[in-house]
Amino acid sequence: MPESTKLTAADFSEFRRAIVIGASSGIGEALARDLAKAGSRVALVARRKNELDRIAKRIRETGTGEAYVHVHDVAHFAEVPELFDKIVEELGGLDMIVYAAGLMPEIAEGEYDFAKDKAMVDVNLLGAMAWLNPAAAFFEAQRRGTIAGISSIAGERGRRGNPAYCTTKAALSTYLESLRNRLARYGVNVVTVKPGFVDTAMTKGKKGLFWLISAEQAATATLDLIRKGTGAAGFVPHRWALVAWVVRHIPSFVFRRLNF
Amino acid sequence: MSTALRTVLPRRVLDGFGRAGNVSCRHVAPRSIEELARVVESASREGMTVGFRGSGRSYGDASLNGRGVVVDTTALGRMLNWDPVNGIVDAEPGLTIEGLWRRTIEDGYWPAVVPGTMFPTLAGCVSMNIHGKNNFKVGPFGDHVLEIDLLKASGEIITCSRTKNPEIFHAAIGGFGLLGAVTRVRLKLKKVESGMLRVNAFYAKNLDHMFDIFEERLGDSDYLVGWVDSFASGDATGRGEVHQAHYLHEGEDPEGRASLHVERQGLPPTIMGFPRAHLWRFMRPFCNDPGWQFVSALKSFMAMLSDGKSYLQSHVAFAFLLDYVPNWRLAYGPTGFIQYQIFVPHETARETMKAILKLQQDRGLPNYLSVLKRHRPDPFLMTHALDGWSMAMDFRVTESNHEKLWKLTEEMSELIVGAGGKFYFAKDAVLRPRDVERAYETEKVDRFFALKKELDPNGLFETELARRIFGSRLDATATGTQKTESDARPYREKSDAPPSSEPIETRSTA
Ligand SMILES: Cc1cc2nc3c(=O)[nH]c(=O)nc-3n(C[C@H](O)[C@H](O)[C@H](O)COP(=O)(O)OP(=O)(O)OC[C@H]3O[C@@H](n4cnc5c(N)ncnc54)[C@H](O)[C@@H]3O)c2cc1C
Ligand SMILES: NC(=O)c1ccc[n+]([C@@H]2O[C@H](COP(=O)([O-])OP(=O)(O)OC[C@H]3O[C@@H](n4cnc5c(N)ncnc54)[C@H](OP(=O)(O)O)[C@@H]3O)[C@@H](O)[C@H]2O)c1
Numbered sequence: 001m002p003e004s005t006k007l008t009a010a011d012f013s014e015f016r017r018a019i020v021i022g023a024s025s026g027i028g029e030a031l032a033r034d035l036a037k038a039g040s041r042v043a044l045v046a047r048r049k050n051e052l053d054r055i056a057k058r059i060r061e062t063g064t065g066e067a068y069v070h071v072h073d074v075a076h077f078a079e080v081p082e083l084f085d086k087i088v089e090e091l092g093g094l095d096m097i098v099y100a101a102g103l104m105p106e107i108a109e110g111e112y113d114f115a116k117d118k119a120m121v122d123v124n125l126l127g128a129m130a131w132l133n134p135a136a137a138f139f140e141a142q143r144r145g146t147i148a149g150i151s152s153i154a155g156e157r158g159r160r161g162n163p164a165y166c167t168t169k170a171a172l173s174t175y176l177e178s179l180r181n182r183l184a185r186y187g188v189n190v191v192t193v194k195p196g197f198v199d200t201a202m203t204k205g206k207k208g209l210f211w212l213i214s215a216e217q218a219a220t221a222t223l224d225l226i227r228k229g230t231g232a233a234g235f236v237p238h239r240w241a242l243v244a245w246v247v248r249h250i251p252s253f254v255f256r257r258l259n260f
Numbered sequence: 261m262s263t264a265l266r267t268v269l270p271r272r273v274l275d276g277f278g279r280a281g282n283v284s285c286r287h288v289a290p291r292s293i294e295e296l297a298r299v300v301e302s303a304s305r306e307g308m309t310v311g312f313r314g315s316g317r318s319y320g321d322a323s324l325n326g327r328g329v330v331v332d333t334t335a336l337g338r339m340l341n342w343d344p345v346n347g348i349v350d351a352e353p354g355l356t357i358e359g360l361w362r363r364t365i366e367d368g369y370w371p372a373v374v375p376g377t378m379f380p381t382l383a384g385c386v387s388m389n390i391h392g393k394n395n396f397k398v399g400p401f402g403d404h405v406l407e408i409d410l411l412k413a414s415g416e417i418i419t420c421s422r423t424k425n426p427e428i429f430h431a432a433i434g435g436f437g438l439l440g441a442v443t444r445v446r447l448k449l450k451k452v453e454s455g456m457l458r459v460n461a462f463y464a465k466n467l468d469h470m471f472d473i474f475e476e477r478l479g480d481s482d483y484l485v486g487w488v489d490s491f492a493s494g495d496a497t498g499r500g501e502v503h504q505a506h507y508l509h510e511g512e513d514p515e516g517r518a519s520l521h522v523e524r525q526g527l528p529p530t531i532m533g534f535p536r537a538h539l540w541r542f543m544r545p546f547c548n549d550p551g552w553q554f555v556s557a558l559k560s561f562m563a564m565l566s567d568g569k570s571y572l573q574s575h576v577a578f579a580f581l582l583d584y585v586p587n588w589r590l591a592y593g594p595t596g597f598i599q600y601q602i603f604v605p606h607e608t609a610r611e612t613m614k615a616i617l618k619l620q621q622d623r624g625l626p627n628y629l630s631v632l633k634r635h636r637p638d639p640f641l642m643t644h645a646l647d648g649w650s651m652a653m654d655f656r657v658t659e660s661n662h663e664k665l666w667k668l669t670e671e672m673s674e675l676i677v678g679a680g681g682k683f684y685f686a687k688d689a690v691l692r693p694r695d696v697e698r699a700y701e702t703e704k705v706d707r708f709f710a711l712k713k714e715l716d717p718n719g720l721f722e723t724e725l726a727r728r729i730f731g732s733r734l735d736a737t738a739t740g741t742q743k744t745e746s747d748a749r750p751y752r753e754k755s756d757a758p759p760s761s762e763p764i765e766t767r768s769t770a
Contacts, residue, residue: 078267081286085266137271137284141326185594 022101026200030219036065074127117164124168192233279596314384320689321724353383389434402433454508455519463567467498486632501563
């Protein structure tokens with residue numbers, strides 16, 4: 001992937017106060033750490049307290065930025081409004097929110113499991129709406145702010161491997177696009193991030209991965225996309241755009257014969 | 261699953277009419293008074309403040325509340341009773357002035373006091389104690405209110421009138437929604453014999469001339485209003501046009517009572533061939549200093565030509581001129597505008613207003629619309645009216661003039677306070693506690709907050725306006741409610757610092 005510059009102090013004023021949902025591992029963790037490194041005050045949200053505490057501790061040790069830990073399950077939608085208010089107060093305002101929480105359980109050949117599907121809808125999609133709605137209202141009123149959602153290339157096409165995962169990511173991408181079109185006129189930057197394969201807990205042990213990048217690389221590319229400031233959807237790394245283009249154009253009668 | 265308001269209420273980004281500030285609020289529009297009472301009770305239990313909102317026609321932050329719930333009473337818009345013999349109406353709080361006149365005019369009744377637009381609700385008019393172009397003659401809206409029901413923080417509804425709870429009556433009218441929810445209004449309307457008014461136009465060559473015209477006609481006018489071209493300078497400072505109007509009496513309307521028909525009061529769908537709905541787009545390119553100077557000069561010229569003209573005009577056309585151009589506020593562009601209305605005692609009015617117009621020109625920030633009115637004192641505790649004159653002024657807000665404009669308003673406020681003047685919070689977006697404390701008698705503000713303590717002991721009822729202009733006065737009453745971060749785009753500062761984390765007093769320096 002292209003070598004990109006790290007976040008500088010000049011950018012950081014735009015991201016002084018940030019919330020990262022799904023900050024306890026993988027891409028979310030790497031993003032939170034990058035932001036803190038540049039001096040941001042970051043609220044870390046996820047379920048695993050020990051992981052969040054570990055990350056917060058590391059952030060404090062490096063001496064820049066600040067971390068605040070909030071244990072929360074995004075599927076508990078009713079908790080969100082109050083927690084959102086609390087975090088905004090704690091950070092003294094808000095400049096950015098990143099939704100990185102995601103779930104991709106293994107779906108075996110021949111398996112149809114509503115419980116798994118519903119869990120993905122809850123975490124990948126409804127949780128995003130629960131969090132990004134109040135953030136969108138906040139940023140619209142403030143006439144400034146950044147919303148970034150980690151979607152996936154998986155949303156480009158309905159693949160046979162994991163119907164619900166593809167569905168939630170397609171829906172998330174569309175939701176973010178709508179938010180972008182809703183908020184652009186108010187100076188709010190809404191970014192859809194579509195990673196290819198990233199080496200995280202989510203992909204551990206999975207077969208058929210290629211062009212694998214580290215969570216840190218994904219985070220850096222994500223920040224690059226955000227810093228363009230134009231409101232955009234982008235593949236991470238960019239070469240996946242080509243794959244996406246090809247995949248989107250495979251005719252259905254061919255696509256259904258593929259194992260991709 | 262919790263049903264706490266905090267959890268279930270949707271967010272709405274709300275603005276004031278001037279669009280210069282936006283706040284993300286929890287929003288609810290109850291469909292019955294009982295539901296309203298339940299919302300207030302839940303908010304109180306959850307430690308969230310409640311701010312009321314009518315049609316949101318106040319220019320600034322009077323009906324916004326980012327730190328709690330906004331209870332919108334526009335869905336409570338029923339007329340409960342209409343007595344066409346005596347012209348007395350009982351209505352829910354959200355009935356609009358438009359909803360009212362449409363149903364009373366054919367019986368020969370018109371609201372005695374109306375604002376410059378027909379969209380405000382009765383509760384909004386009560387809470388701001390609005391004035392019309394006839395304030396010098398008939399007093400404010402409150403003078404025509406016979407009775408109101410007020411829902412206190414405890415959930416109890418009390419009836420207030422000149423005889424029942426008179427102290428609360430005189431404080432809740434013009435009480436900015438801070439004492440409780442207005443849940444019913446009983447209003448006495450004005451008997452009219454025609455749907456038309458006789459209107460006379462006069463050209464004023466400068467501000468002294470305009471004051472002279474007003475003074476000469478004060479005794480024999482039902483309405484008087486002046487438009488001032490704030491771009492004119494030197495000897496022409498304050499030039500403009502005065503409109504005087506009279507009710508028509510039996511026999512004076514050539515059509516007789518036919519003009520009382522609702523359809524006769526409608527606004528035309530086009531103005532000079534332009535569809536009204538799109539007129540604001542046409543105004544947009546003129547909404548800058550040179551553009552508006554041109555428009556103003558043209559308007560002055562037309563006023564000169566129509567000096568002495570006399571014509572008949574419907575009540576609606578005369579009263580709600582600003583409604584002619586729907587969405588005209590959009591012409592100011594995305595950063596909106598502020599209105600700033602000053603009230604100056606009679607003795608110092610001429611000189612003060614000249615100084616105000618000059619100051620704006622010196623600072624390079626002439627306002628785009630100034631309207632002059634004559635007022636008289638009234639018995640309401642927090643009234644803005646006095647024996648004197650008011651000038652309402654619209655200033656365009658841009659990213660680049662923001663700071664300068666706020667400085668200018670501070671300078672103007674100093675002048676007004678020095679001249680013994682007052683302000684009007686329905687039109688305000690800029691005042692600070694220090695202006696308000698000096699402009700309003702301390703003893704009266706004390707009494708207002710003593711009443712608030714009595715009716716709302718935990719400081720449940722709050723708005724962005726209240727926090728901005730009363731600052732520590734509110735904190736002194738508010739003990740029980742939990743404060744959460746406001747989502748406000750503050751009126752007084754640049755975008756960065758969070759509004760509520762700083763003391764209100766120091767915001768101007770941010
Ligand atoms: C074009 C235009 C022209 C105008 N001309 C005039 C004029 O000539 N004279 C004049 O005096 N004003 C004028 N106004 C101002 C307007 O009349 C007032 O701001 C009025 O209060 C608006 O009513 P609303 O229903 O929109 O109330 P909002 O603006 O929504 O609310 C006004 C206040 O009432 C309170 N409130 C609303 N409902 C309730 C309730 N049920 N219980 C308790 N409190 C409540 C709110 O908390 C707030 O403090 C004008 C406004 C516009 C936009
Ligand atoms: N890895 C890839 O190849 C890849 C490719 C494209 C897109 N993505 C997307 O990237 C995002 C981050 O994934 P990742 O690869 O970094 O995987 P990861 O390491 O498994 O991270 C997932 C994050 O989501 C959080 N999360 C999951 N369920 C949650 C819940 N119910 N409540 C709160 N937080 C929850 C997890 O925190 P807790 O478990 O502590 O709650 C964790 O912080 C996901 O949206 C994923 O879909 C990943």
